[in-house]
Amino acid sequence: DAMVIQNPRYQVTQFGKPVTLSCSQTLNHNVMYWYQQKSSQAPKLLFHYYDKDFNNEADTPDNFQSRRPNTSFCFLDIRSPGLGDAAMYLCATSRDLTGGGYTFGSGTRLTVV
Template identity: 90%
Template sequence: DAMVIQNPRYQVTQFGKPVTLSCSQTLNHNVMYWYQQKSSQAPKLLFHYYDKDFNNEADTPDNFQSRRPNTSFCFLDIRSPGLGDAAMYLCATSRDLPGIEKLFFGSGTQLSVL
């Protein structure tokens, strides 16, 4: 059974039209992450939540926002998607920080921007 679930699997949006990607977890983990992965590249961390504490990476564009209304759910909001934002977006969870516990990844949402 999937433990980190991302919806939708594929998302198509228009240039400049806000889009939200969803992630849920059944692991009751404290930490949830959003990574961006472009073709043939390594996943790049955008931000993470440790419980309700939000941690943004310094180079994450302001266009990317996140919400975590409860332990199980986390959302990625892209306010005005550009063509360069087309990528696979990966959600991950861990019981504690990566130096202590490994990350579990969802299957990702492939975002296309037209």
């Protein structure tokens, strides 16, 4: 089945130690998104890629970066994780930017110690 896969499902990192989360998709969708979801809160869009074009949300901290080396893969890099960055990170895809919903991955739960 075509899907969105996030690895790892659970990630524990030390305060200040760079960490990378991974997302891959077999849907061949043009757009990939990263959302941050803190406990019992709404998912918050960090940024998205339309093909190779990167679009950052205005309030996304500089600590968060992203890479999309090809259509299938997208990475979320957190350069210096703080305790406030502990959250579920959700990767999602959509076919294009003309409407329609997303297909989400299962998420990566990040713990910062």
